[in-house]
Amino acid sequence: MNIDPSLSDPTPAASYAAPALPPPMPDSRKRKRKRVHWIVWVILCVSLLINFVTCSEFGSDFNVYGLDEFPAVSETLTWGSAHADTQIAVLKLEGVIMRESSSSLFGDTVDPVTKLLNEIRAVTVDTDYKAILLEVNSPGGGVTASDEIYQALMDFKASDPDRLILVHIRDMAASGGYYVAMAGDLLVGQPTSVVGSVGVIISAVNMHQLGTKIGLEDVSLTSSSNKALLNSLSPVDPEHQEILQKVVDQMYLRFRGLVLENRPFTSEYADEHHLLDGRIFDQQTALSFGMVDETGYLDHSRERLMSMLGVDEAAFYEINFSTGGWGGLFNVKTPEILAPIQPNSQFQYVWKP
Secondary structure, eight states, rough: OOOOGGGGGGGGGGOOOOOOOOOOHHHHHHHHHHHHHHHHHHHHHHHHHHHHHHHHHHHHHHHHHHHTTTEEEEEEEEEOOOOOOOEOOOOOOOOSSSOOOOOTTTTTTHHHHHHHHHHHHHHHHTTTTTEEEEEEEEEEEEEEHHHHHHHHHHHHHOOOOOOOEEEEEEEEETTTHHHHHHHOSEEEOOTOOEEEOOOEEOOOOHHHHHHHHHHHHOOOOOOOSSSSSOOOOOOOOOHHHHHHHHHHHHHHHHHHHHHHHHSSSOOOHHTTTTSSSSEEEEEHHHHHHTTSEEOOOOHHHHHHHHHHTSSSOOOOEEEEEOOOOOOGEEEEEEOGGGGGGGGOSEEEEEEEO
């Protein structure tokens, strides 16, 4: 049989080159990569173990005791010796006293007011704590939220007649912040603190005239004429204003009464010096009128609290309540820029400059 030479392969099979392979990895790189893998695995295992132990430690308590009755908190020694016989809880009231919305990829997280209330409750049921050092830096906030925190602090003192509260004011204790501070046995402000703003406010904007100009009309359906108080698209109604003013006045009287009950001056003295008409005071003026007791920094407050307890040393533990879990790692707080569009027609103990 004749074979076409063009169809034959003139190149011997041995002349084919095998595909090029990468050079072998140096032993040093192999060892380094193995170390990285081991480190990752160790970190992962330790994290899982910590989560397991934490859940085991608190989970059994949750099954036996109510979470609201015995909140689970972390305790961090911030000052003093852990061997001291006297334990003092360090709590913080910071920012506006509101139940702000807060969410994460894994669900809602605890709001600042509930957080502080749980911390106070945890300290109250723990008989090892003899006092609270409450650091305040707040312009105030909601009437009810402020009152709840004040009452929780008073419950702490009522649980044991020897328990004390010292309030240390940083930037300010204004309005609701000052309301909460009334639970303190001693008020210490820093030289630059702002104090006062005793009063109540309910804010609203009436847009009736603007709505008329651009064609907006209110179509609210109500069961009575007084149901839609402060309707922004309706004309201002003097009767509605009178109704709300009475509520504001009653809330103010409660605030005023707490101040007169807990501060060393009379009603006549307060009126004479305009202490309770909503104005704020610098630290030196507040001290001269008795709205605070002393001036000092945090070290001074620690020393004064130990002196009040009659001890030479104490262990100060910062208390922190958290819902825990993975959600805390991805917590996203409502941006401040959204605040103007949130409802603000509510009664507030707040200073609004």
